[in-house]
Amino acid sequence: MMVNCCGLLNTNNEPVPLKSIEVELEVRDHVATVVSTLNYENKEDKPLEAVFVFPLPGDAAVCHFSAQIGQTQIVAEVKEKQKAREEYDDALSSGQQAFLLEESEQSPDIFTLSVGSLPPGESASIRLEYVIELAVQADDGLRFCLPAVLNPRYEPQGSEGAGVQVTSVPASLVPYSLSFSVRVSSPRPISKVESSCSLEPLQYVNTEQTQATVKLAAGHKFDTDVELLIYYRDAHKPTAVVEAGQESAKPGSLMGDPVLMLSLYPEFPQSVMSSLASRGEFVLLLDRSGSMGCPTSNGKQQETRIASARDTLLLLLKSLPMGCYFNIYSFGSSFEHIFPKSVEYSEKNLEEALKKVESMQANLGGTKILKPLTHILSQTCISNQPRQVFVFTDGEVSNTKEVINLVKKNSGSHRCFSFGIGEGASSALINGLAKEGGGHAQFITGADRMQPKVMQSLRFALQPAVVDISVTWDLPTGVSVTVLSPPITALFQGQRSLIYAQLTGQSSEAAEGCVMVKYSLAGHLSQNQLHFSLKPPEDNGLTVHRLGARTLIRSLETEEKEHRGQQDGGVKEKVVQLSVQSGVSSSSTAFIAVNKGNGEPITGPLVRRPVPTPALMQRQGSNFREITLSIQDHSKQPPRDPLLQLVSLQKASGCWLLDPALAAAVGKTNEEVENTKPSAVNQEVWATILALIWLHGFQMDAKPEWELLAMKAVSWLRAQNVPSEGMEAGNTLLGCHVQKDAMGL
Structure with missing residues (x-):
């Protein structure tokens, strides 16, 4: 039996006692910067060599990491990966203590940092900053979760059951305190802030109620995750937030210029949304390559990806409206279909399809998706039944560009909804399919259940399509705009889109700019005009800049993947430059921390510990839970849910x-x-x-x-x-x- 730990660990993988945690959350409209300071103490009588292990929400971007050990400060800097590795080797050979912090290829959401030799009785303080976009809930609240995984879970007596999951501990056993404070600012008034834990009353900072602070009530024992929900008035009104550039950065650079964030969270008229829901040709394309036989890596160890997909198809098929058409394709090295062409949704056809789905195994070899997609998209469309293609895959393909171009070429005749299953699914493929197919992409990793995500996409597929989306800018002479986000190709009810844009140049007289968003839904044209200040206040942090940089880094990394082998070094250089300039991690850079100490070489061997494997960490949405793994009897079929x-x-x-x-x-x-x-x-x-x-x-x-x-x-x-x-x-x-x-x- 083993438990995976997070936090500060010694060389034997045992936790160093955590004394207190301070977390400051700075929320700007839909995004946030999280600053965590963790204070540890070595209560043993010998010095400790320690490593800090920290899991992050999958879509967070780290922008600062430092450690104060006694009187010594170690700050990690972002450098090009190869350079960082060389600096690391040099530091070690000259007797200095160093550590390299890299995004792991498998999982960009676990970081480790060595924090040096901690003398007996000495304290260590670790500061970690990251930026994140807050998820929108069904009730329009924005959700932030602080996972309680910074200390190992305490195993109560007699909990050695099969795959027991210890998700909370008695408060009396948590030996450290948590202070948690939140500042919220938004162009619209803040109506309320709620939490799973008790909060002090919300304090408004200004009369418009667009700025507020709130704290966790004193004496909170950090025994469960802290979940926070933030609600704004007029939640569906688009907003524009402009953030001033960094004074130390040069004008014209991303960090030196103001950056604007536009949030779109449209609410469509109920009459339109409910009227067109009973039509459609639903074509489901399921990956049956060998890797779909792997476990989905959540608590139920024996559930495989293919089994989870079969359950999902059952829910999906039962939820289709009477009067629609459907078909199911599956692929590996070759492909199969249940019906020669899409059939009407009837009891007889449904029974036949479900029987075939029930017997589907991960036994079709490789991941060749181009042929089945070509076949599906070459079929004649059924009149008044808009085609909706659902693609489920856990792999990467060698011809991503060709596959995406095929979807793009046929985007007038269908919408494509894509699902990436497991950590290995190619984000370039999954995002590309949805973007060019005017659909929606979902990633199912860790402990995420496939079913709710797929059903959300089905809801989107049953909605009428939003078309002719355009974003136009009206700026005074001398000011230009560079959009950092990929263009929006689809808008759905209940889904939020964020657009980041860099504003370059100065205008002598006009201090205001304007952006216009237009789209058309069921023949009804919608337009929103937003005015924003070109001279934002100086003291508002860099959340928007860093997330803008991260968005651009992600787009460039996708582009670089597509050009790999075509000697396009320019893209990689841009990624490195942006990452170093913004301090935001990327796949081409690493954080390097060198403890130059007091000049005296550190004696004794320096051990570089491996990162705990993410497979042992269960993820629930974006919060992590530790799980206890135990040997399970694989021969028994789990009872049906x-x-x-x-x-x-x-x-x-x-x-x-x-x-x-x-x-x-x-x-x-x-x-x-x-x-x-x-x-x-x-x-x-x-x-x-x-x-x-x-x-x-x-x-x-x-x-x-x-x-x-x-x-x-x-x-x-x-x-x-x-x-x-x-x-x-x-x-x-x-x-x-x-x-x-x-x-x-």
Whole structure:
């Protein structure tokens, strides 16, 4: 049994005691800078050689790392990778202590830094800064999570179960304190800040309520993750935030110029969003190459990627609307399809497809995606059934550019939604497919469940497409704009887009610029005009600059991948230059830290410890949990998830049949279900009411996964004219209190 630790570790991988953590969060509209200071103390009677291990949210960018050990300060600087490696070797050979901090090829979200020899009784303080875009929740809140993984989890007695996951510890056992303060500023008023932990009251800094501070209530024991939700008034109004350049950087450079961030989070009229949802030709393309047989790397060790994909296809197929068309392709070195061409969605076709999906294995060899895609896109389109292609893959392909160009060439006839499964999926491929196909890309890594992400994409696919998106700038003479973000090709309900742009030059008289965003939805033209100041206040940090730099670095890295082998050194040089200038990590640079100390060489061998493998770290969304791994019996088939059990029984029309399998799925005997049915209610209506009450009563956590198929069931029920005693009897039988309106009846 082994537990993976984070924080400051000695050479035996044991934790050095953490005394206190101070975290400052600076939120600017939709983005944030996180500054964590961790204070440690060596309570042993001998000096400690230590390494700091820190997991980060996958999309965070590190921009500062330093350690204060006793009287010595070590600051990590960003340098070109090869240069950093040479400097590291030189430092070691001259007896200085050094450490190299690199983004690991496998996982850019785990960093390690050696923090030197810590004498007995001495303290070490580590400061880490990173920038991040905050995720938008379904209720329009912006979410930040501070994971409680900086100390090892305490193993309570008797917890050695199969794959036990210890996610929280008794507060009395957490030996360190946490202070956590937040400053929020936005062009729109801040309506509230909520947390999973108790907060002191929100303090507004100005009368417009566009700036506020909030702190964690005193005495908080850091025994669970701290989750913070920030809500703005007029959440869907676009905003423009301009951040002043760095005084020490030269004008004309990215860090020296002001950078603007435009946030778009459109809300589309309900009438439009609900009207067109019952059409479409849904073509699902599933990777069945050998690597899909690997574990998905979450807590359920025996669940493979292909098994997770099969469960996902079940949910997806059950959620499709009556009246649409569908087909399923799978590929490896060759490809197969279930039907010669897309068929109408009916009970018979659905049954046949699900039978075939159930037997799909990861047994088709390599990852050759071009042929099946070419075949799909060459099929004649069905009139009034817009084609939606869903691509699931865990690999990289050698002809990424060709695949993306094919999607681009056919973008007028389809939308492409892509899913990258596992750490090895190519982001250039996944993002490229969605961008050129006017769809949406999702990455499923660590402990992320595939199902909710795929169902979110299905919701997007059922929405009408936003077309003719344009962003135009109106700036005074002497000021020019360089957009750092890739162009927006699709906008979806509930999805937020951020555009970063560098503003170069000075205008003598005008202090204001303007940006206009236009798009068209179902024939209705929308336009938003935003004015912004060209002379922003000086003292507002560099969050927007650093995220702008990170966005540009990511685009350039993708471009460099595509040109690899074509001797385009210019792109890599640009990445290095940007990374060094902005202090934001990239794949071509490394943080190098040299402890020059007091000039005396450090004696004894310096051990460079390996990074703990990310496979042992379970990730939930963007917060990490440590997991305990244990040997499990692989021969037993895991029992089927009760939700999927119920879903598998639903008919294409949306209803359920009254039979022993349904009774078992809702946890009752066949007799109980038969005997409690009110006489005025027919069997299918009764079965469907029970299934819906069970979903609302026991599966609310998984609502994103079953919401669409429940809507289909509700539409079916509406057409049946349900007597009200059906709901009462159903609630009584299942011990629930689900109201009719909660189900949408």
